[in-house]
Amino acid sequence: QAEAEAAVAAAKEAFPAWAATPRAGRARILHAIADGVEKRLEDLAGVETADNGALLRSHRRGVMPRVAHNFRFFADRLLELDHESFLTRGHTNHVTWDPAGPCVLITPWNAPLMLATWKVAPALAAGNTVILKPAEWSPLTASLLADIAADAGLPPGVLNVVQGYGAEAGAALVSHPDVRRISFTGSVPTARRIAQAAAAHLTPLSLELGGKSPLLVFDDADLDLAVDLAVEQYDNAGQVCLAATRLLVHSAIAEEFTRRFAERASALVRGDPRDEATDVGPNIHPRQLEKIHGFVRRAVAAGARAVVGGGPDTDLGGLHYQPTLLTGVTQDSEIVQEEVFGPVLTLQTFDTEDEAVALANGTRFGLAATVATGDRERAERVAARLVAGTVWINCFFVRDLRAPFGGSRQSGIGREGGTWSFDFYCDLKNAVTAPEGWTRHG
Structure with missing residues (x-):
């Protein structure tokens, strides 16, 4: 003092x-x-x-x-x-x-x-x-x-x-x-x-x-681009306030999206952050790692399924957590509603544009959102309806200091x-x- x-x-x-x-x-x-x-x-x-x-x-x-x-x-x-x-x-x-x-x-x-x-x-x-x-x-x-x-x-x-x-x-x-x-x-x-x-x-x-930002992937999206955007959310071991941790994917492409995502995520290099080859480094503190794992444990106990990762990376020591993707989650579950601040994503599916927007806006947060679509009119329509300070369309983390942020x-x-x-x-x-x-x- x-x-x-x-x-x-x-x-x-x-x-x-x-x-x-x-x-x-x-x-x-x-x-x-x-x-x-x-x-x-x-x-x-x-x-x-x-x-x-x-x-x-x-x-x-x-x-x-x-x-x-x-x-x-x-x-x-x-x-x-x-x-x-x-x-x-x-x-x-x-x-x-x-x-x-x-x-x-x-x-x-x-x-x-x-x-x-x-x-x-x-x-x-x-x-x-x-x-x-x-x-x-x-x-x-x-x-x-x-x-x-x-x-x-x-x-x-x-x-x-x-x-x-x-x-x-x-x-x-x-x-x-x-x-x-x-x-x-x-x-x-x-x-x-x-x-x-x-x-x-x-x-x-x-x-x-912070937030609990969504990534909306429509069935007309470039699937390779959408998967790239989703895997990018593991940046900084998931410790990014803007991260689109909730993947919302059209049901018609969800299976193929998940397959490609799992393939890409498993190829990420995990290790020492000082190594040029490393893609995902450690989390900052043992307390943070335990917090992350607590969220995942409770989600799995409630019925979620880890299709990628799901626990600490024990081979790398006490601060590394595996990039994780959870499916089988509900909109009202803790893992969907609360900010984890670690390399943990969830995947939910939708059938209509209205359903996608409702899921995206269905938390108490509104920091950012990302939209993947091949339809310009849909992009403008959906962006206008999303509750978010920043909306990225077919891109992520493009920042200009001339723009408002919040x-x-x-x-x-x-x-x-x-x-x-x-x-x-x-x-x-x-x-x-x-x-x-x-x-x-x-």
Whole structure:
């Protein structure tokens, strides 16, 4: 708690000067941070893999370059940011984004640095100071980011990293009266506690809370593409909030789809995440592995059948779980309704478009959805009916920082990305000026 309070005090003290820094000056430092990330890319990739077990090749080729891009994108977006002035009965309206103040950013363990910088970059670009609390299971790259930011010339107190447990450091941060924004990515139960703490001071929140996303495969889909999309959901050992863990397949192609899927899934290389050949690495923690296996055990006991996998990968040690596909599940079952956050997918069948949409929307979540179909009109029709913040059609995980990101229902509150990030991290102001009659008094 003492460290949390010290970090907020430092952020509060540094805020006026950073908020007053011209946009070009803030953008220049964000680009310098991106330069620092690129210079230390190999180091960051190796540390992240050692810390959370995700594939080293992914960190090298995709994740860490995206970390640098996060800073560059919001630096450039800041310089482009402007509302058009508009007239009201001759009066000019001019809308601006004003920095809000110290921001608390709480990030998860599945993509630690990438998801942290997704929040840090726009918050800093907007002129705010930041207190970042990374997940206790994956703390290391957040501290390295603080070093990189300091080397890039970010003034003291503008970016503060607080390590600790949520019940201690996190609770002290989200309940602090000097915090002006809270952004959290994580579980629904934790989000409820954060929202209750923030309510005391009416601190605005942005919450991204995971999901139970569907992949709808219609009988006119390219079956090879659909299987590729489904197998891709095992990325990061299934520890991806956006993963389409519920496969909804038209009954006419379900048997062939399942056969091809099982063939592809069994060919995935499981092993050390530092090995370039590995496709599926370990889960992050023994507690997480036991949680995953608990879901599978209960599902099988309730009548589900594991047609792929179904248990820990004991040959690889205590953190690996076999890529698993369960059939024979019901819509109201725990395995269909609750987020597992591991390499476990379920398969259900449907006969009509209406049935597919009903199954897809039949959970309390609404983060994302994926649709595989060869019919453009069906794709547009189904996408319009799905409850999801993002819908991918015949593709998956295509992300553009200009687009809004967030979830519906219990997948979250608010949207970030592009201008939506600045809308959240700023106080919007409208200045209205009379058309004529400027007078000088005194």
